[in-house]
Amino acid sequence: MVTANDVDTTPAVVYNFSNQGNPDGMFSLDRYTGIIRLARRLDYETRKRYIVGLQASDGIHTKTTSQEVIVVDENDHAPMFVQQSYKVSGGLEITTNNNVHLIFLLYSILKNQNFLPSYGNSEQKSI
Numbered sequence: 024m025v026t027a028n029d030v031d032t033t034p035a036v037v038y039n040f041s042n043q044g045n046p047d048g049m050f051s052l053d054r055y056t057g058i059i060r061l062a063r064r065l066d067y068e069t070r071k072r073y074i075v076g077l078q079a080s081d082g083i084h085t086k087t088t089s090q091e092v093i094v095v096d097e098n099d100h101a102p103m104f105v106q107q108s109y110k111v112s113g114g115l116e117i118t119t120n121n122n123v124h125l126i127f128l129l130y131s132i133l134k135n136q137n138f139l140p141s142y143g144n145s146e147q148k149s150i
Contacts, residue, residue, distance in 0.1 A: 025057040027079035027086065034082045041087050044076020050092075052077070059090075067096040 027036045038057045040050075047070070051062045059075065073092040078085055116123060 024059060025052075025077045025079065025088065025090070027057070029081050029084075031081075036079050036081050039078050039080070041076035041078045041089075044074075044078075044089070046070075046073050046075070049073060050075055065092075065094045067094045070094065 025038055027038070029036050035055070038052055038054050040052055045052075047063075049061065049063055049065065050073075051060045052058070053060075057079070059077075065073075071094050073094070075090045075092060076087065077090065078087045080086075
């Protein structure tokens with residue numbers, strides 16, 4: 024929102040974009056309240072920042088300013104799997120009270136499904 028103060032009460036202050044102040048037509052501006060809104064969805068991959076040029080005028084006096092809008096990236100791309108399935112396995116060895124515990128894990132990722140962990144047999148050996 025942009026605001027301007029005018030010492031006299033008439034004519035009322037009106038807000039507009041300055042020349043080339045609305046890059047790519049991405050914003051809309053309420054000319055009577057100064058509220059700035061998005062006219063279209065911002066996309067970080069397309070443009071990372073905008074400089075919005077604004078002016079306030081009572082018909083006699085005009086002042087200009089600019090505001091920088093920084094676009095924040097969001098994770099809007101779902102992961103893509105090339106293979107139909109993936110499997111990863113690994114083991115973990117834990118020693119407690121002279122005993123070694125072996126834990127085997129197997130993870131499967133299937134295309135278009137959730138991440139599925141499977142737990143293998145654990146084995147205990149004395150040292």
